[in-house]
Amino acid sequence: MCGIVGLHLREPSLYPQLGALLTDMLGQMCDRGPDSAGMAIYGDRAWSPVGESTVSLLDCPVPAAELAATLSASLDTTVTGIDLHPTTILHGVVGAADLAAAVRSVVPSVRVIGFGDDLTVLKGVGNPIDLANRFGLPSASGWQGVAHTRMATESAVTAEGSHPFSVGPDQCLVHNGSFSNHMSIKHQLERDGVLFDSANDTEVGARFVAKQLAEGVDLDKALLMLNETFDGFYTLLVSTADSFAVVRDAISCKPAVIAETDQWVAMASEYRALANLPGVDNARIFEPEPEEVYVWHR
Numbered sequence: 288m289c290g291i292v293g294l295h296l297r298e299p300s301l302y303p304q305l306g307a308l309l310t311d312m313l314g315q316m317c318d319r320g321p322d323s324a325g326m327a328i329y330g331d332r333a334w335s336p337v338g339e340s341t342v343s344l345l346d347c348p349v350p351a352a353e354l355a356a357t358l359s360a361s362l363d364t365t366v367t368g369i370d371l372h373p374t375t376i377l378h379g380v381v382g383a384a385d386l387a388a389a390v391r392s393v394v395p396s397v398r399v400i401g402f403g404d405d406l407t408v409l410k411g412v413g414n415p416i417d418l419a420n421r422f423g424l425p426s427a428s429g430w431q432g433v434a435h436t437r438m439a440t441e442s443a444v445t446a447e448g449s450h451p452f453s454v455g456p457d458q459c460l461v462h463n464g465s466f467s468n469h470m471s472i473k474h475q476l477e478r479d480g481v482l483f484d485s486a487n488d489t490e491v492g493a494r495f496v497a498k499q500l501a502e503g504v505d506l507d508k509a510l511l512m513l514n515e516t517f518d519g520f521y522t523l524l525v526s527t528a529d530s531f532a533v534v535r536d537a538i539s540c541k542p543a544v545i546a547e548t549d550q551w552v553a554m555a556s557e558y559r560a561l562a563n564l565p566g567v568d569n570a571r572i573f574e575p576e577p578e579e580v581y582v583w584h585r
């Protein structure tokens with residue numbers, strides 16, 4: 288199983304409702320992955336203020352305020368820290384990659400689970416709705432959000448094994464299914480210098496896409512390349528700083544439904560997660576075709 292939900296808002300008047308809408312969608316998918324979950328929000332101005340970058344961390348051994356004070360001194364700018372156990376969020380007027388590098392030099396054991404100009408990633412072990420409420424997801428705002436409930440197939444039930452995998456700037460990938468040739472692709476990526484954080488098969492897909500994007504390949508092409516390279520079962524939802532994309536394998540046994548209106552584009556593993564969205568009765572609703580790449584841009 289595993290449950291995927293995602294919402295790309297076109298209508299700015301809906302931005303304040305993003306977190307509430309996404310929480311409702313996530314709640315419908317709890318039974319597809321009740322043990323751990325994760326979510327990514329683009330554009331929440333408390334977590335990702337305009338003009339600042341944001342870095343999301345997992346299992347940070349230092350209180351957020353203490354780490355922020357240390358980083359503020361070393362980077363000579365104001366860094367703000369927010370504790371959302373087991374996730375920590377930091378934001379400041381410094382490049383996202385520089386902030387992440389500074390964090391790693393202060394706390395080498397920490398795991399960076401997301402970084403960018405607009406993106407906050409939150410992950411944990413436990414009931415997905417309990418986690419969402421603990422993180423404050425229902426009151427989050429923004430223009431795009433993704434959430435995932437995990438039923439582990441390829442690695443242990445841990446916070447770092449939960450999705451989204453966010454390994455490039457403002458990028459996220461969530462997956463329902465399992466890749467069957469991920470170890471050989473992982474070894475090839477490692478030979479190319481790519482480093483991994485977990486034993487999870489989905490991380491290999493995320494690293495593969497991030498590598499293509501870093502090399503200047505566009506998202507459509509990167510997902511076509513993923514189709515050509517990865518075997519196994521997958522429905523993937525991939526998001527970037529300006530895009531929202533869905534792709535499935537050739538057999539497409541992992542469910543997916545897309546709904547689209549003038550105000551939003553939404554995707555979920557099952558229709559019931561879309562049923563409460565405003566205006567869904569007038570949405571264009573369809574199941575994505577096998578090996579077809581669907582991309583919407585902001």
Ligand SMILES: NC(=O)CC[C@H](N)C(=O)O
Nearest residue numbers: 288289438440441463464
């Ligand atoms: N049930 C799933 O879809 C699992 C997704 C992925 N293979 C994982 O282990 O995290």
